[in-house]
Amino acid sequence: MSADWFRRRFLPRGPLPAPRPPRPRTSPVPYRRPRFLRGSGSSSGTADASRRPDARPVRSPVRGRSLPWNAGYAEIINAEKSEFNEDQAACGKLCIRRCEFGVEEDQEWQTLCSEEFLTGHYWALFDGHGGPAAAILAANTLHSCLRRQLEAVVEGMVATQPPMHLSGCCVCPSDPQFVEEKGIRTEDLVIGALESAFQECDEVIGRELEASGQVGGCTALVAVSLKGKLYVANAGDSRAILVRRDEVRPLSSEFTPETERQRIQQLAFIYPELLAGEFTRLEFPRRLKGDDLGQKVLFRDHHMSGWSYKCVEKSDLKYPLIHGQGRQARLLGTLAVSRGLGDHQLRVLDTNIQLKPFLLSVPQVTVLNMDQLEPQEEDVVVMATDGLWDVLSNEQVAWLVRSFLLGNREDPHRFSELAKMLIRSTQGTDDSPIQEGQVSYDDVSVFVIPLHHQGQGHSSR
Amino acid sequence: MSADWFRRRFLPRGPLPAPRPPRPRTSPVPYRRPRFLRGSGSSSGTADASRRPDARPVRSPVRGRSLPWNAGYAEIINAEKSEFNEDQAACGKLCIRRCEFGVEEDQEWQTLCSEEFLTGHYWALFDGHGGPAAAILAANTLHSCLRRQLEAVVEGMVATQPPMHLSGCCVCPSDPQFVEEKGIRTEDLVIGALESAFQECDEVIGRELEASGQVGGCTALVAVSLKGKLYVANAGDSRAILVRRDEVRPLSSEFTPETERQRIQQLAFIYPELLAGEFTRLEFPRRLKGDDLGQKVLFRDHHMSGWSYKCVEKSDLKYPLIHGQGRQARLLGTLAVSRGLGDHQLRVLDTNIQLKPFLLSVPQVTVLNMDQLEPQEEDVVVMATDGLWDVLSNEQVAWLVRSFLLGNREDPHRFSELAKMLIRSTQGTDDSPIQEGQVSYDDVSVFVIPLHHQGQGHSSR
Numbered sequence: 001m002s003a004d005w006f007r008r009r010f011l012p013r014g015p016l017p018a019p020r021p022p023r024p025r026t027s028p029v030p031y032r033r034p035r036f037l038r039g040s041g042s043s044s045g046t047a048d049a050s051r052r053p054d055a056r057p058v059r060s061p062v063r064g065r066s067l068p069w070n071a072g073y074a075e076i077i078n079a080e081k082s083e084f085n086e087d088q089a090a091c092g093k094l095c096i097r098r099c100e101f102g103v104e105e106d107q108e109w110q111t112l113c114s115e116e117f118l119t120g121h122y123w124a125l126f127d128g129h130g131g132p133a134a135a136i137l138a139a140n141t142l143h144s145c146l147r148r149q150l151e152a153v154v155e156g157m158v159a160t161q162p163p164m165h166l167s168g169c170c171v172c173p174s175d176p177q178f179v180e181e182k183g184i185r186t187e188d189l190v191i192g193a194l195e196s197a198f199q200e201c202d203e204v205i206g207r208e209l210e211a212s213g214q215v216g217g218c219t220a221l222v223a224v225s226l227k228g229k230l231y232v233a234n235a236g237d238s239r240a241i242l243v244r245r246d247e248v249r250p251l252s253s254e255f256t257p258e259t260e261r262q263r264i265q266q267l268a269f270i271y272p273e274l275l276a277g278e279f280t281r282l283e284f285p286r287r288l289k290g291d292d293l294g295q296k297v298l299f300r301d302h303h304m305s306g307w308s309y310k311c312v313e314k315s316d317l318k319y320p321l322i323h324g325q326g327r328q329a330r331l332l333g334t335l336a337v338s339r340g341l342g343d344h345q346l347r348v349l350d351t352n353i354q355l356k357p358f359l360l361s362v363p364q365v366t367v368l369n370m371d372q373l374e375p376q377e378e379d380v381v382v383m384a385t386d387g388l389w390d391v392l393s394n395e396q397v398a399w400l401v402r403s404f405l406l407g408n409r410e411d412p413h414r415f416s417e418l419a420k421m422l423i424r425s426t427q428g429t430d431d432s433p434i435q436e437g438q439v440s441y442d443d444v445s446v447f448v449i450p451l452h453h454q455g456q457g458h459s460s461r
Numbered sequence: 462m463s464a465d466w467f468r469r470r471f472l473p474r475g476p477l478p479a480p481r482p483p484r485p486r487t488s489p490v491p492y493r494r495p496r497f498l499r500g501s502g503s504s505s506g507t508a509d510a511s512r513r514p515d516a517r518p519v520r521s522p523v524r525g526r527s528l529p530w531n532a533g534y535a536e537i538i539n540a541e542k543s544e545f546n547e548d549q550a551a552c553g554k555l556c557i558r559r560c561e562f563g564v565e566e567d568q569e570w571q572t573l574c575s576e577e578f579l580t581g582h583y584w585a586l587f588d589g590h591g592g593p594a595a596a597i598l599a600a601n602t603l604h605s606c607l608r609r610q611l612e613a614v615v616e617g618m619v620a621t622q623p624p625m626h627l628s629g630c631c632v633c634p635s636d637p638q639f640v641e642e643k644g645i646r647t648e649d650l651v652i653g654a655l656e657s658a659f660q661e662c663d664e665v666i667g668r669e670l671e672a673s674g675q676v677g678g679c680t681a682l683v684a685v686s687l688k689g690k691l692y693v694a695n696a697g698d699s700r701a702i703l704v705r706r707d708e709v710r711p712l713s714s715e716f717t718p719e720t721e722r723q724r725i726q727q728l729a730f731i732y733p734e735l736l737a738g739e740f741t742r743l744e745f746p747r748r749l750k751g752d753d754l755g756q757k758v759l760f761r762d763h764h765m766s767g768w769s770y771k772c773v774e775k776s777d778l779k780y781p782l783i784h785g786q787g788r789q790a791r792l793l794g795t796l797a798v799s800r801g802l803g804d805h806q807l808r809v810l811d812t813n814i815q816l817k818p819f820l821l822s823v824p825q826v827t828v829l830n831m832d833q834l835e836p837q838e839e840d841v842v843v844m845a846t847d848g849l850w851d852v853l854s855n856e857q858v859a860w861l862v863r864s865f866l867l868g869n870r871e872d873p874h875r876f877s878e879l880a881k882m883l884i885r886s887t888q889g890t891d892d893s894p895i896q897e898g899q900v901s902y903d904d905v906s907v908f909v910i911p912l913h914h915q916g917q918g919h920s921s922r
Binding site for chain 2: 004006149152153156162164165166167171172174175178179181182184187188189190191192193194195196199270285286289291292295296297298300303304305306307308309325326360362364365
């Protein structure tokens, strides 16, 4: 993506063109649940009349179908918020082939061996909005994008430190020293590959949805194990935490209009035409009204962490670029997340104002060094969509995890049972630690990934 | 500053105008050392022939002149790097007057009492570059800007929580609830005032330097005590740390082309014309050369935390927007810091490419709650320009502080002596913990601010 492209795409000169009518050329993305749920029950995961909170089924893989690292998974559909479960999940083995540098003069890359060179594992959650299509496409696609991006740099991951040139041939004798001084490590290539894969997947989703005349977007939370490290990449408001006997460590942070206020306000400052005169980029404690005119009220602009007062002018009465607090915060009155995949066609209702320029598809990546961690018997990573975290805190989840695992040491299916129990805890059952009235009516999906005896050492061959 | 202003200022259409020749209208800013150093020695702080590292005098206030909170201060001029000591310092009492809301219909603000309403204290270090003028102007001006900004919001600082309206009159009965939900605290008004004061001071410096035909810029590190809290605001590569018996806590982080790479690269992505075709915004481990053409080399763009490989094109051979590592890293080959005051006229040598659009004057502010901290006898804040931190780590400084204070419990001038000792430690004297060859040849300035029995409770009246 270039700056020129950004301007052409989002800053048309002259009057804005009307949104293109959907032109179905390919068949719509069919609705489905994750493949690993096959055979796990009769429910198709679509709406039915009996969806009282306590009546919605909690689904998890059938006994005997094991997920990577014996991870547990469970999900529940929302309480009639939408026809479909807009969460999606994927997991599997990640097989990276090695591409070796050809000897031809044209210095093209060749796949000399099609066998796996590196293997890893992959778990992903996608929380869709505006329809299930984007999340389904992400679940079908992102792992392939990641595999491709990793294969493009895998040659650089062989050494302890990536070489300056992918060919390994130094142009300048001090190349290794420059790489060393910049502190570039193998894990930076995986982080870069994750960043590129999210962007590639976003482009694929944009093309596919346009071709099928569908709309929608999704968040993406991905965990990848590779060469003794666990990478957690997040774009959106899902969350992953590490739970150990005496530690609860967040492995991701949420990207919402509130947490990314300064970035979003700054873009509106640079390109005010993105707001089409309909919104104010300034933040106020509440939406202003006529009575506030001429008064000095609290406000924040893009460069401010603190607050100040400004004299209210007429333009301050416009609808705020970011409005509402906490779970109610919305970008352009429309979207609750500020990073994710898709949403290429999303516009503010009854306007031509686009959401996409304010959204990032690039994830934030954290790295867990499994060798240093020395995981113990009950150490797990819990990944879940926002439906879980809306009603349970990290500490409450950690408490549930620890007490469940301690009481179920012998059960080979305990991580799957734990995932189901976590889901049930969001539904206001008797043993749930959540406060009354804090039941989750959202789609909820959970992976529980046990770390003991996993991922240490390298699996390259 | 508006987006339009930014475009007019930095993105002229058509050929770039030649830089305006300096038109001295006012007399140049006279060189001086901080006022509180008067009478502290014969040295004027300018270059003289005897400036071997061990011969340069360490200056500190004369005995009997006490600084706020009995803080210690010391400085040393650089080893002939420049004619003048480009560091500057300021400290003093901060007297905030209360402005009360008038009863007139036009709702203008009136100063009803000119007496102090709130008092605080202020310590500031400015590290100049390109001449001493900007740092001197900042030392003369920033505290006045801050006082003015605080007085503009002081009425909002009276209550435990700032009111939605500065008048205190709610337009909407639930105003306090909105402020509460946004989590807006009194300290956010001080943070906002510091952010605005830095920007106001930057504008003053721009005007004054233009009027006097001078150039230059400076970093700014400020500590302010107010209502039981210590605020540390930083724009540049100076540093403040808290040293306690069993804790070393950074109170600031440095803003350099390296630490702000993504912000700087993103601006160049949005406005490629700022680079005038002379620089590449991409980061490589080293500057590329002709031999790299067509090869796949490590690189990073604005959206990447990780690294990837790209095929080198001709445009990648241009000089990098950010080049070099660590202390050698430079923005546009010119500047070692990415935040600060001044530099309005700074251009890349022999070009019209401006540095200013890439620089921020807004500081990052951290808050130390003195009541919660319960400072002990030897707890201090050490503020110093980069000359100190280039050769001493936080831990080394903490070790020097603790051992000095333990051994000098009875000396009423011990904080001043400690500041001098820290400066001497950068000069490679016998008792210095620095490694051989790591002597500082830079200007170095240090404040040591004791926290015991200070700043707790409020001094408003």
